[in-house]
Amino acid sequence: MPGTPDVIALLPDHVDTGLTAFLGQIIDTYSKLGHCGYGCSDHISWYVLGYPVCFPLEGRLNETDAYRHSSYDTVDVSGFSWDHTMEYAKIIVGWIYELGA
Numbered sequence: 630m631p632g633t634p635d636v637i638a639l640l641p642d643h644v645d646t647g648l649t650a651f652l653g654q655i656i657d658t659y660s661k662l663g664h665c666g667y668g669c670s671d672h673i674s675w676y677v678l679g680y681p682v683c684f685p686l687e688g689r690l691n692e693t694d695a696y697r698h699s700s701y702d703t704v705d706v707s708g709f710s711w712d713h714t715m716e717y718a719k720i721i722v723g724w725i726y727e728l729g730a
Contacts, residue, residue, distance in 0.1 A: 645681035659723030
């Protein structure tokens with residue numbers, strides 16, 4: 630969200646804590662952004678079914694884009710950042726690399 634620090638939020642409720650800690654390590658190793666978090670989302674459905682889950686978010690929950698998950702959630706919205714998106718790509722590559730190691 631414009632005017633807020635670039636972070637990737639890791640939400641601690643209804644997630645696998647080990648998997649979330651692992652993702653935090655991936656973020657710290659492969660991304661220039663830090664991580665933080667609290668919140669809730671549809672990841673809970675997977676958690677309830679017994680799947681290990683973690684949940685990265687594009688910023689602190691109270692600072693995320695008001696248009697998130699709407700028809701206005703596009704790359705044209707003011708404040709969209711390809712640099713921030715690239716950090717997610719780095720995390721994905723790091724995740725794949727670390728799980729394959």
